[in-house]
Amino acid sequence: KAGVTQTPRYLxxxxxxxxxxxxxxxxxxxxVSWYQQTPGQGLQFLxxxxxxxxxxxxxxxxxxxxxxxxxxxxxxxxxxxxxGDSALYLCASSVSGTEYxxxxxxxxxxxxV
Amino acid sequence: GQQLNQSPQSMFIQEGEDVxxxxxxxxxxxxxxxxxxxxxxxxxxxxxLYKAGELTSNGRLTAQFGITRKDSFLNISASIPSxxxxxxxxxxxxxxAGGTSYGKLTFGQGTILTVHP
Numbered sequence: 426k427a428g429v430t431q432t433p434r435y436l437x438x439x440x441x442x443x444x445x446x447x448x449x450x451x452x453x454x455x456x457v458s459w460y461q462q463t464p465g466q467g468l469q470f471l472x473x474x475x476x477x478x479x480x481x482x483x484x485x486x487x488x489x490x491x492x493x494x495x496x497x498x499x500x501x502x503x504x505x506x507x508x509g510d511s512a513l514y515l516c517a518s519s520v521s522g523t524e525y526x527x528x529x530x531x532x533x534x535x536x537x538v
Numbered sequence: 539g540q541q542l543n544q545s546p547q548s549m550f551i552q553e554g555e556d557v558x559x560x561x562x563x564x565x566x567x568x569x570x571x572x573x574x575x576x577x578x579x580x581x582x583x584x585x586x587l588y589k590a591g592e593l594t595s596n597g598r599l600t601a602q603f604g605i606t607r608k609d610s611f612l613n614i615s616a617s618i619p620s621x622x623x624x625x626x627x628x629x630x631x632x633x634x635a636g637g638t639s640y641g642k643l644t645f646g647q648g649t650i651l652t653v654h655p
Contacts, residue, residue: 429580431580456640456641457641458640458641458642467645467646467647467648468581468626468628468643468645470631470641470642470643472641473640473641473642474641475640475641480640480641481639481640481641481642483642515580515581517580517641519641522640522641523640525569525571525586525629525630525643526571526583526586527583527641527643528583529573529580529581529582530580531578531579531580532578532579532580534578
């Protein structure tokens with residue numbers, strides 16, 4: 426069974442631009458969560474979606490947004506990129522979001538220059 | 539907010555040695571998770587613990603859910619080169635209302651494991 430697929434794997438963007446990252450969960454998984462991983466802050470939760478609704482949100486500025494489609498695929502968007510947004514962005518999926526043993530994708534490595 | 543403190547931060551061991559790492563918290567967790575992350579990849583779930591006192595094995599890995607619910611331990615026996623990576627403990631984040639924290643895990647800082655052949 427296919428795992429969690431994130432695209433693209435790598436991105437280089439310029440400060441001030443915006444970026445959209447995509448995540449396709451495991452078939453049958455309806456909960457998708459997004460995390461930012463940096464060397465300094467570690468893994469930090471961004472938000473979680475279930476049935477196209479955001480149910481939970483971390484402490485990130487409004488420049489970070491997301492959405493989920495009816496097929497459970499999810500996208501996250503970062504507008505007005507800053508150098509500090511350079512990170513590995515990970516998405517994780519689960520059936521309902523309450524089982525906690527989430528399956529992570531390989532991530533999108535975003536570099537802002 | 540909640541914090542998970544992992545130790546040690548890094549370990550350098552010889553192939554064949556056993557490894558122990560732990561994770562502590564100032565607050566109670568009802569679930570403990572252990573993940574491993576290889577370079578350039580996402581974390582992979584190794585073991586999930588759901589009950590205080592629980593001891594669970596997955597091959598050469600053994601993890602325990604502390605009785606106080608404020609700690610957990612991961613042991614790796616007879617280490618091999620492919621055990622190299624970063625090991626994270628994690629647990630469901632608490633919510634203000636004591637309800638379910640959908641999708642949100644609190645992660646420890648990670649233990650970097652290096653295995654010398």
